[in-house]
Amino acid sequence: MQRITVTLDPDLVAEVDRTVEQRGYAGRSEAMRDLLRRGLAETRRRLDPDLSGVATFTFVAEAGVRELGQRLAEVQQRRHDLVIAQVQVPLDHDATLHTLLVRGRVRDILAFADEVATQRGIRHDSLSLIPARIELGEHGHGEEPHPHEHIRT
Secondary structure: OOOOOOOOOHHHHHHHHHHHHHHOOOOHHHHHHHHHHHHHHHHHHHHOOOOEEEEEEEEEEEOOOOOHHHHHHHHHHHOOOOEEEEEEEEOOOOEEEEEEEEEEEHHHHHHHHHHHHOOOOEEEEEEEEEEOOOOOOOOOOOOOOOHHHHOOO
């Protein structure tokens, strides 16, 4: 690692120290590295619309909202290339927690999350996106390859 010197105002140092304590970092350096990585990742997302990434998208859907399940299924079917897994957990009689694992171009992930989150009957949503270099090859809808053809060693 390389050592650098950074000058910060006292309020910002106090905020870093609170973050170190609250999140359990070993020290300021570890916290600063993490904060820098997050900030740089956010900058990359804004500057490169073709950047690829992986994400978790979590939302709470109200039960009994007319055609919500059908609308959500249609959105997911249109973007089946993004959704790689999902979990649904009933919270109570009125709501279900949905968590989707998605991968693709960041702009596509953001558009997909917005389309889901703006459906009537979606109460809360949260997207956690991580830029990552992943293969985003085009896929067809022809004959399925043999299951072992995707394995790389």
